[in-house]
Structure formats: C-alpha cells, structure tokens
Amino acid sequence: MTKFRAAIVGLGFGAEFIPIYQQHPNAEMFAICQRNPEQLKKVGDAFGIERRYRDYQELLRDPDVDFVHINTPIPDHAEMSIAALKAGKHVACTVPMATSVADCKRIVELCQETGLKYMMMETVVFSREFLFVKQMLQKGELGKLQFLQASHQQDMDGWPGYWPGLPPMYYATHCVGPMLGLPQKDAEYVSCFGSGTIREEMIGIYNSPFAVETAHIKLRDSDLSARIIRSLFDTARQYRESIDVYGSKQAFEWPLIEGEHAVVHTAKRPEHEIPQRVEVPDFAHLLPEPIRAFTTQGVYDMAANEHLSFTQGGGHGGSHPHLVHEFLSALKEDREPWPNAKQSANWTCVGILAHESAMAGGERRDLPDWTFSE
Numbered sequence: 001m002t003k004f005r006a007a008i009v010g011l012g013f014g015a016e017f018i019p020i021y022q023q024h025p026n027a028e029m030f031a032i033c034q035r036n037p038e039q040l041k042k043v044g045d046a047f048g049i050e051r052r053y054r055d056y057q058e059l060l061r062d063p064d065v066d067f068v069h070i071n072t073p074i075p076d077h078a079e080m081s082i083a084a085l086k087a088g089k090h091v092a093c094t095v096p097m098a099t100s101v102a103d104c105k106r107i108v109e110l111c112q113e114t115g116l117k118y119m120m121m122e123t124v125v126f127s128r129e130f131l132f133v134k135q136m137l138q139k140g141e142l143g144k145l146q147f148l149q150a151s152h153q154q155d156m157d158g159w160p161g162y163w164p165g166l167p168p169m170y171y172a173t174h175c176v177g178p179m180l181g182l183p184q185k186d187a188e189y190v191s192c193f194g195s196g197t198i199r200e201e202m203i204g205i206y207n208s209p210f211a212v213e214t215a216h217i218k219l220r221d222s223d224l225s226a227r228i229i230r231s232l233f234d235t236a237r238q239y240r241e242s243i244d245v246y247g248s249k250q251a252f253e254w255p256l257i258e259g260e261h262a263v264v265h266t267a268k269r270p271e272h273e274i275p276q277r278v279e280v281p282d283f284a285h286l287l288p289e290p291i292r293a294f295t296t297q298g299v300y301d302m303a304a305n306e307h308l309s310f311t312q313g314g315g316h317g318g319s320h321p322h323l324v325h326e327f328l329s330a331l332k333e334d335r336e337p338w339p340n341a342k343q344s345a346n347w348t349c350v351g352i353l354a355h356e357s358a359m360a361g362g363e364r365r366d367l368p369d370w371t372f373s374e
Ligand SMILES: NC(=O)c1ccc[n+]([C@@H]2O[C@H](COP(=O)([O-])OP(=O)(O)OC[C@H]3O[C@@H](n4cnc5c(N)ncnc54)[C@H](O)[C@@H]3O)[C@@H](O)[C@H]2O)c1
Pocket: 009, 010, 011, 012, 013, 014, 033, 034, 035, 036, 054, 055, 056, 071, 072, 073, 074, 076, 094, 095, 096, 121, 122, 123, 305, 316
C-alpha cells in the first residue's frame, strides 16, 4: 500500500484533519508544525505524533515529509506554498491560494517547473450539497444549466489579526469554487460592485470601504454567467455559504435559514408543486471505509475557535474527508488533483480582481490566460 507522509502546518482548523490522515489507507500522519509550543505539545500528545516542528523552514528540510497541508493565516498561504514547492514537497493548502495575482502565478509556475502537485482545499466543492447538485447535473435532472449564484456572508466582528476590514472578495473561493466547479469552466472576466460602507475605523486597514461586494462572473467557452455575494462586516445576516443552481428542467436552492432543507424546483408543474424540500444525502460511500464516518461526525465550532476538536466534517458539509481523499488519490495515481494549481489560481484571482473591479466602479477585469485550464 502506497503511503504518503503528511505534515500539517497550523493546528487550529488544521488539527481537524489529523485523525482523517491517521485513518486514510494512503497516508502516514507524520509531522505537525506550529509556533506556539504549548499547542504543539497538546495536539502532538493528543494524537500521538512524534515529529513536531515550531519552525516551518526546519520542517521543509525534513527529507521524510512528502507533502505539507497548510492551515496557517491567509497572508501566509502563498509564501508557505512557494517555499514548500521549492523544497520539493507537494502542497495542499486551505483557501485562498494567495492574496495577489503575482503569487498565484508563482505557484502555478513552480508546479509546472517541478511536476509537484498543488491542491487548494476548498471545502464547498466537496460539501454534500455540492455533491448532490453535481449528481443532479450528471444525471441530466437539471436539464440545460442556465444560471448559478452563490453567497458567503459572515459577521467577522471581533476576529483578530488580518480580518478587520478585509475586502469581502479577498475570501471569495467558497462562492467562486462551486460556480466554476459545477460546470467545470474557467472564469473569463469579472465585474463587481461595492455596496454600503463599513465603520470608519476599519476602512483604512485595506482602503476598502464596502460592506457588501457582489460580482458577476462570465464563464469561459460557455453561455453561462454566475453571481456571487460576499459580506464580512456591518451587515445583518446569519452565517451562510449558499449555492443556487438553475437548470431548464430543475433548480436547486439553498435554504434561507441554516438547518432547513434545501429546495428543488421542477419546471412545468402546477405552480404550488414546483418547489419541494429535499433532504440532501451524505456521500460517504465515495470514500474509503476507514474515513467514511468523518463526513458526519461533529461540528467545528468556529465561533468558539475550538482548537482541539476530535470530531469534524459536519461543519463544512462533510467535506474534510473528501478533500483528504482527493489529494491522496492524486498523489497515488500521479494525476492532477481537483482543483489543481491553475484552477485554484483561476478561482482565487476572481476574488482578487473582483475587489479591484469594485474599487474601479465595476470595471471589467479579465482573468489572466495562465489561469485557464486549456
Ligand atoms: N471552510 C474552510 O475552508 C476554512 C474553515 C476554517 C479556517 N480556514 C482557513 O484555515 C486557516 C487557519 O484558520 P484558523 O481559524 O485555524 O486560524 P488560527 O489563527 O486559529 O490558526 C492558525 C494556526 O497557524 C499557526 N501558524 C501561524 N503562523 C505559523 C508559522 N509561521 N509557522 C507555523 N505555524 C504557524 C498558528 O500557530 C495556528 O496554529 C485560515 O487561512 C482560514 O481561512 C478555512
């Protein structure tokens, strides 16, 4: 059995993946890394991991590590991914890939130069709702795809570090990923409007005034466009990561309130029979048996920032074991993971360029052609 040695960097959200790698038949949960020694010890002892690093560069010099899974704060993702690829390690990295177009390009180039694999660990495209609507599309139930939209709204007041004042579209992959991932298309160009104003004290941090940013994405080689909505501050809305997909025969709509069932609309029925609530099934059967339970166990409590959760999955639509399995399968089969570096760059650059567009009054921004798959 081929086993790849995993090193997880950043042990907040990152710690949730440890037991999944420990159970996956193609992984050896080998090393952990974070700067705080108490947390490093706590996590290492709890999960029985001997190889521990406080210094990321030292970890990269360890010849026994095959890949890093990066879960550090957003501003560090690109630099850490670039350093890992230069050190000869495959990279799985939480979202977003980077905060600049130039850094996305560097990662794509390094993957091309080295042949190493890069995957952005976008949770929404492995959530059970996404897998459900993908199945509807593949079975032909949706008919012809006509339009897609997604929202990601969260009140980040009080979050530390780089969060205060962050332009909403800098963290847009939860919306962009499913819009491009479902029809398997690249984004060609984007236009974004800013709306409303956040509190004065936050505006100057990134010179970003908007409470809400909404963008339209034109999909390349397609008649489709998609709309995405993001807000982070001073906008009343329950946490929401939603996907709506409209086809000629059927449509899928995310519930308005968390905990309610999604709605499937079917065309050409009496009006009151068009919408029907559906219970979205779990897709654990797609996974190796030892990690199936992780699609439904527990919820990561983001508000409490619970750092040592032994259960995971439920909080992000059961996506975590699917992400791990996709990345390890790509390593084992020596194929590109999904999303690979180019696709991750296309998804991430939509957000970066959307914010640029909003700051320029909605001007169209074209995606760079090195982000296109073909
Ligand atoms: N649905 C999702 O995809 C999802 C959900 C939650 C978090 N995230 C992402 O995961 C990342 C981490 O989120 P979090 O809430 O755990 O943040 P956090 O700030 O609680 O944890 C960050 C971790 O990184 C470590 N770290 C920071 N700099 C380091 C360095 N130079 N070397 C080694 N370790 C370092 C810290 O010690 C800490 O363990 C963020 O980028 C966040 O956006 C994604």
